[in-house]
Structure formats: structure tokens, C-alpha cells
Amino acid sequence: MASADEPVRARSRRGADRYRWSARGFVAPGVFLVAVLLYLPLLWTTFLSLTDYNGLRDPEWTGIDNYTEMFSDPQFVGSMLNTLLWVAGTLIVPVGIGLGVALLTWNLKGGTWLRLPFLIPYALSGIGVGVIWSFILGSNGALDQALAAFGIADTPRWLLDSPLNTIVMIGATAWQGVGVNALLFTIGLQSIPKEPLEAARLDGATGFRLFRSILWPMLRPLTAVVVGLSIVASLKTFDIVQGMTKGGPGQSSETLALTMYKKTFVNSDYGLGSAIAVFLTVVTLIASILYLRQQLSSKHEG
Amino acid sequence: MSRVIRTTVLAVLGLIWLLPVYLLVINAAKAPATFTTTQSWKPTDFSLLDNFGEAVRLSGLSESIVATLIYALVAPAIAVVVGAAAGFAIVALKLKRGFLWFVVIFGGTVFPIQMILLPLFDAYSRMSLFDTKLGMIIVYAAVSIPFSAFVMRNFFTGIAHNVFEAAVIDGASTWRIFARVYLPMASSALVAIFILQATFIWNDFLLGLVLSQSGDVRPIVTSLAGMQSTYGGAQMSVVLAGGLLVSLPTVVLFLFTQKFFARGLALGQY
Numbered sequence: 001m002a003s004a005d006e007p008v009r010a011r012s013r014r015g016a017d018r019y020r021w022s023a024r025g026f027v028a029p030g031v032f033l034v035a036v037l038l039y040l041p042l043l044w045t046t047f048l049s050l051t052d053y054n055g056l057r058d059p060e061w062t063g064i065d066n067y068t069e070m071f072s073d074p075q076f077v078g079s080m081l082n083t084l085l086w087v088a089g090t091l092i093v094p095v096g097i098g099l100g101v102a103l104l105t106w107n108l109k110g111g112t113w114l115r116l117p118f119l120i121p122y123a124l125s126g127i128g129v130g131v132i133w134s135f136i137l138g139s140n141g142a143l144d145q146a147l148a149a150f151g152i153a154d155t156p157r158w159l160l161d162s163p164l165n166t167i168v169m170i171g172a173t174a175w176q177g178v179g180v181n182a183l184l185f186t187i188g189l190q191s192i193p194k195e196p197l198e199a200a201r202l203d204g205a206t207g208f209r210l211f212r213s214i215l216w217p218m219l220r221p222l223t224a225v226v227v228g229l230s231i232v233a234s235l236k237t238f239d240i241v242q243g244m245t246k247g248g249p250g251q252s253s254e255t256l257a258l259t260m261y262k263k264t265f266v267n268s269d270y271g272l273g274s275a276i277a278v279f280l281t282v283v284t285l286i287a288s289i290l291y292l293r294q295q296l297s298s299k300h301e302g
Numbered sequence: 303m304s305r306v307i308r309t310t311v312l313a314v315l316g317l318i319w320l321l322p323v324y325l326l327v328i329n330a331a332k333a334p335a336t337f338t339t340t341q342s343w344k345p346t347d348f349s350l351l352d353n354f355g356e357a358v359r360l361s362g363l364s365e366s367i368v369a370t371l372i373y374a375l376v377a378p379a380i381a382v383v384v385g386a387a388a389g390f391a392i393v394a395l396k397l398k399r400g401f402l403w404f405v406v407i408f409g410g411t412v413f414p415i416q417m418i419l420l421p422l423f424d425a426y427s428r429m430s431l432f433d434t435k436l437g438m439i440i441v442y443a444a445v446s447i448p449f450s451a452f453v454m455r456n457f458f459t460g461i462a463h464n465v466f467e468a469a470v471i472d473g474a475s476t477w478r479i480f481a482r483v484y485l486p487m488a489s490s491a492l493v494a495i496f497i498l499q500a501t502f503i504w505n506d507f508l509l510g511l512v513l514s515q516s517g518d519v520r521p522i523v524t525s526l527a528g529m530q531s532t533y534g535g536a537q538m539s540v541v542l543a544g545g546l547l548v549s550l551p552t553v554v555l556f557l558f559t560q561k562f563f564a565r566g567l568a569l570g571q572y
Contacts, residue, residue, distance in 0.1 A: 019395040022476045026391035027400075029384045030407050030447050037444035038410040041421035048420065055424065101315070104308045114309065116557075117316035120323060123556035124549050125505035125523045131530055131545035132326050135342075135538065142325050142342035175322065183560070236414045239507045243527055260416045265512065270420055277416040284414055 049274035059271070066275035076276070079247075079254040082166050083235060086255060089170035090177065090234040095226055097174065098181025099219075103211065105182070106189045115186070118179035130243025133172040134159070137244075159245055162252035169244055169253065173237075181226055188222035189215070228291025235284050256280045330542035337539040353543035360537070361529035362517035363544060369435060370504060370522040377442035378499035382492050383485075384443070385450025390480050393458035394466045404455055411448035419512050426513055433514050438521070441509055446499040457491045458484065494562045501552045522548050 049066055051059035070076050101118055105111035121129065136142045137158040144155045159165045192215065200214045238257040241247060247254035247262065254262070256276060264273030329342060333349035334356075358364045388407055392400035422441060423432070431437030461484070469479045485492070503521075510524035517525070526548045530541050556563060 019476060020398065023391040023395035023397035023400075026387040026395060026476070026480070027397055027403055027407075030388035030451055031403060033384065033440075033444045033447055034407050034410040037422070037441060038418055038448075041418035041425070042413060044421040044424075045417050101312070104312050108305060108308055108312075110309070114312040114316060117319040119557065119560065120320070120553060123501055123505075123552040125507065125526075125552070127507050127523045127527045127530070128505075128545050128549040131526070131541060132322050134530075134534070135329065135542060136322060136325060138339075140339060145340065145342055175319065178319075183563075236416070242507070243530065257414065257416055261419075261508075264420050265423075274420060277414070277419070281413045281417045285412065288412055 045274045045277050048270055049278045051271050053270040054268045055270055062271065066271045067279075069272060070275050070279065075251045075254070076259060078251060079256050079259040082163070082254060083237070083256045085163060085166050086170060086234045086237050087231055089167065090173060090230050091227060093170060093174040094177035095181055095230055097178045098226070099185050099223075101178060101182040102185030102189055103215070105186065111186075115179070115182055118182055120179070121176040122179040124176060126239025127243040129172055129176050130240050133169075133175075134244050137168055137172075160249055165245055165253045169240055172244070173234075173240055177230075181230075184222065184226055185219065188219050192218045224291055228288065231287045231291065232284055235280065235287060256283075326542055326546055329539055330546045332539045334537050334539055339538070349539075350543060350546075353540050354547050356537075356540045357529070357544035357547060360533060360540060361525050361544065363522065363525055363529070363547070365518040366520050366522040366525040369438075369519055372435060373438055373442050373521060374500040374504045377439050377503055378446055378496045380439070380443040381446030381450045381499055382454075382495050385447050385452075385495070386454045386485060386488060386492065387480065388447075388451040389454030389456075389458045390484055392455055393461075394463070394479070394484065395476065404451070407451045408448050411445075411452075415445070415508060419508070423512050433516055433519050435519055437513060438510070438519065441513065442503050442506070445509075446502070450495050450499070453491055453495050454488065457488050461487060490562075497555065497559050497562050501556065504552050 048059060050061060050063060052062045052065070053059035101115065105115050108114070124132075134141075139157065139160070141158075143158070147153075147155050156164055158168050196214055196218075197210075200210055205213060236257050237255045238261065241253055241255055241258055242261075245253045247258045251259070257280065260273050260276040260280065263269045263276060267273075325342060327350075328345040329337065330353060331348050331350040332346055333352065336346050336349075358367075385407075388403070391397045392404050397403060426432040426437050431440070465483065465487075466479060469483050474482070505523055506521055507523045507527060510521035511527070514520045514524070520528075526544055529544055534541050
């Protein structure tokens, strides 16, 4: 360690090298915690996905058996399709309505207040959303009562029939997610420079034409981020389904995250559960790379 | 589109958005005796506070509230400081191969939590960290660190390096420069990260479900889910009150700190 009265010149001459150990010291806690709690478990799960393991005996190497079992299991295929529906649904509904709300409140007096109702559900937990919507959508729940008041007695069994149960749960998630997307798109709209907007207005562009020719291209980088985040989040859908249907009836509304949880912690089939986790991770990584690349390429164009 | 039409469309849509909140509040306020499953749209009586009390009593929610408060305050605080230290090492101290270490830390956030659940459960059980507050704090801090390091590195990149050099000439140690110069300058980013992560931890369900079981360790949302499956049929208004009680802190925090939230989200994405 350098003594306090060492001349300043000598310190700066040695430059960054002087801080080599202290830099390592500052980065070490972060690297250590991430390595031990995130990367080690990740590697262990990857290893377990190639074994037969139930937590009691030692893991037994079985190669890709878990993966072949997984893909030939109709329940797994079903939950894969449900997850796809989640990805498509959360892309269209919350992102679309969020953009709509942002455009409608843009430059509008009182826009901040009109946006508020959409923001209230955002900070709710998935389970909290589930509690509210199970109450609304249950048989003879609040929604059925409202429909009955309009003379519609023969209502669908919202949470009991597939794929309707997945669709209404996507609706509940949209109820929660619209606000934050609207907030992000509003930030994007506010950062658009005034000049091209004025020029387009002078040229007579309004409404949809203004949106298509100016706003949409300028929002594209932000849209890529919102879409990417929404895909990654929907792939991991767990809380709301576990809170509302527990994946049922049967396995009809299970998502990949839920199937992984059940195979692992209910059936104690650790190998198969790990294989599903690996599959989910690979799909998530591919989705993240796609949106990161799109984000980068649209920045190059601009 | 004219302002009047836009305002009307937004107002109508906004009212529809508030209907579930209305239903939650009026039904959570009904005493279990007066609550019926056929009159969900009409408010009848106001027993909200009784129902809060009953919800807390039924599911041991008060123990969970204390535990969750500890998690939501301590774990983000650790993550914020550890993440800032990593950012400081990479940007101000010019750590060798700093970008590589940055990618290593940030990479911890790109895969789903499902990928680490089972080994954590296994290791926690063997190391007697399962079902302990310490175990929960450690895992919450670890999953919060990548985002924190990401934002802090970006933030420190915006600070001129001669700030650091000036402090060195003044004779300050690196620890002192970090704690007295860099951290205070970053206070708004630190608060933004803290609020985002505290909300995330308060709302966590899955880690609590897998890594805890007793009432005084279980996070509040996991307890709420248990309460919903146990009492959802017979005492629906109490469960709704529980849901409202659990949700209030984060909703209020979010509404009052929207700007920080938006800032945190924006910082995390660019």
C-alpha cells in the first residue's frame, strides 16, 4: 500500500495500474454473488437436464433422454402452444393499447391525469391481479352478473375451457401492462424533435398519415425494446396462471414455466424439469438476441 | 383527431380500466356475513378494516409483512451498492478487461429464473439456508445486482474522468472517492434502481414459493397465494381485502414515484 505522503506525481504516472487491485476489489463482490447464485446453478441445471435425478439418489447420466421424452410428451407440446399464445397475445394487446393510449394523450391537456387509471394496476403483483380477476371471471362472478343484466345468461366458462382461459388471462395481464407501455411510448413521443413534426404538419399530414410517416419510424427503436421486453416477459409467464387456474383444469392452461415448476417440485422429476428450464432459456435467449439485433440495426439506419 | 374526441375515448377507456379496482374495493369492504356472490357490483357495508384484520389473522400475514419489508429494504440496498461498486471499478478505476466483467455480471439477468430454482433449492437445503431470512436476502440481492450494475456503469460513464483525478490529487483513497464523491453524485440513479428492485422483490412469488415455507420467512405475495387457495371459497371478501392490503404499498409507491420509475426503466433500456 502506498504511504500517504508519497508524491502526487509518482501516483498519476503509474496511472490505471496503480488501481489494479483496488479495481478488482470493487468488482469482486458483484462477480462473486452473480457467479455463485446465478451461474453455478445455471450450469448445474444444464448438467441435471442430462441425468435422471430425483434428489434422493445421485444423478444418473442419461444423455438426451429427458429432451426426447419432453418433445414426445403431448402435455409439454400443449404448454408450448399456450406459451406461444401468451407471446402473441401480450404482443398485440398490451403493446398495441399502450401505444394507442400514448398517442391519444400526446400533447393533450390533462393527459397525465387521463393516463393515471392505466398506471394503477402496473405495480400490482401477478398474484394480486390473479385474486381480482379470479373474482371477476369465476362462474357467476362479477362479469357474468353484468352480462346477465344485459340479458346474456348463457355465458362462456371463462376459466374452465381451453383456450379461452389462456385468452382471458392474457386480458388480465393486458389490464396490468398497458400503463407501463403507455408511459414508455409517451417518453418516446416526447423525445421526438419538433422540426420534422412541424414540417409534416405544414405539408398537411395529420392523423394516421402523420403517425405512419413520422411518428412510427421515429418510435421504432423504442418499439423494438418494448416488444422485446414483452416477448421475454411473456415467455416466463408463471405468477398469474398459478394464481388463477394453477394451469388447469387438467393441464389446459399450463405455460412452460408452470410445467417446469410442476415436473420439478410436484413430481420430483428433476431431470425432466431441468430439461424444460434449459429449453425455456434457449428460447428466451434467441428472442433477446433477435430484439437486441433489431434495436441495433434500427439505430444504424437512423 | 379533435381534443374532445380524444379526451372522451381516454376517459371511457380509463373508467373501464378502473372497474376491477372498484370491484376489488367494494367487495373487500363487505363483511363475510353480508358478502354474496350474486351482488358483486353494489356496495353494501364498510367492514374493510375488519377484513384487513381478519386477513392478517387468518394467514399470518403480519409476520410475512415484516419479513417482506426486510427483504424489500435490505436486498436492493445491497444490490445498489454492489452494483455501483462494480460500475465504479469498470469506469472510474478502469478495470482491466472491464467490459468483459461487465458482460459477465449483466449476463446474470438474461436467463429465466427457472434455470436456477432447483439447484438453489437443493443447495439451500444442504447449507441450512432454506427457509431463512438470510437466504432470501442473499438470493434477492443476487438477482438484483445485474440490473443495478448495468444502470450504474451507464451512469458513471457520463461522469468526466477528471472528477476522479481531482479527488486523487486531493489525496482521497479509492474507497473514499467511491463513498463520498461517486455515490452522492449518483443518488438519483441509486434511488431509481432501489425503487424498481424493491417493487420487484415485494411482488415476488416464485422464489418465495420455492425457497421458504414458514410464516415468518415467507414473502407476502406467496402467503397471499396460499390464503387464496385456502380461503378463496368461504371467505372471499377477506381474501380480496388481503389482496388489497398486499398491493397498496407498491401501488402507492409507484404512483408517487412515476418519474423515478420511468427514469429507471429508461436507464435500464438504453
